[in-house]
């Protein structure tokens with residue numbers, strides 16, 4: 001009797017445990033201006049490593065809560081984290097055992113190329129750029145293929161090929177091969193019909209003339225956010241990033257570029273989502289962000305440029321080469337950088353940390369108005385040199 005009782009207790013415990021774990025999740029949808037996924041709980045000065053932004057209303061399976069973040073089960077073997085204010089719980093909605101993909105369309109309009117993929121649900125995704133050959137690879141998590149039809153129209157001009165791989169039972173990989181080696185940006189969203197994922201691809205301009213480009217300039221910091229300060233002079237980074245930015249604006253204007261956008265022209269307080277939304281509105285062909293570096297060690301000096309995605313690297317190396325020719329030391333070209341304005345995949349972007357405010361020799365240069373002009377000219381040359389390398 002006792003054995004049976006024990007066995008019964010163990011069995012009922014296991015049953016309830018199984019039920020508990022099976023239901024130990026809830027579904028949520030992304031909300032807010034710029035929801036983004038992070039790989040893990042890592043953290044540094046600029047936050048944890050970001051996987052990428054998501055559209056709103058993307059359905060996520062939340063399986064755990066860690067401080068200010070939720071843990072998301074993207075697929076059987078993949079998890080990510082998201083800030084709690086970026087999701088809203090969906091009541092009484094359960095996850096389906098599987099979600100299917102459906103037919104695709106590859107096409108273009110007068111401005112962009114598109115790949116659209118019909119899905120059962122607005123599922124989370126992650127994109128990456130590849131080079132040699134240039135490709136955009138988008139993983140759709142939780143999706144299993146039922147795509148047996150990919151319509152490809154001649155209106156698509158930048159897309160060379162599009163296909164998929166089912167890399168795992170529940171990870172569907174969209175692969176888009178581009179005609180040009182240079183990435184000009186892509187944007188992923190769900191269209192208004194609901195559950196159709198769209199990858200919008202920026203084409204390489206037909207004429208590679210800098211005067212035809214829409215160029216955005218971001219002066220770092222501003223308002224209540226002063227940034228670093230000068231070691232000897234105490235000057236504020238926010239004041240000098242604006243001086244460099246204005247000089248760059250003037251230099252580009254002089255070179256015949258009419259479509260220039262400045263995220264700020266005054267001592268304005270702007271947070272990163274605000275800057276990104278403004279940039280989205282302007283829809284630049286390229287973005288140049290300007291900051292001044294700082295280190296706790298006053299011997300550290302030099303100039304550096306930064307990118308997040310490999311497809312945008314060439315612009316940053318071209319600009320670095322030019323700015324370095326002003327006699328600044330090489331601090332380096334930094335990849336995978338977690339700076340917010342390097343996060344958008346929509347356009348090539350380059351962060352320039354001109355020099356170190358914390359180094360006496362660099363600081364002296366930074367304080368000199370002639371140096372602002374020289375840096376602006378070198379950035380312009382960097383952009384034109386980059387354009388010359390494109391095929």
Ligand SMILES: [Zn+2]
Nearest residue numbers: 220227291292
């Ligand atoms: Zn800064």
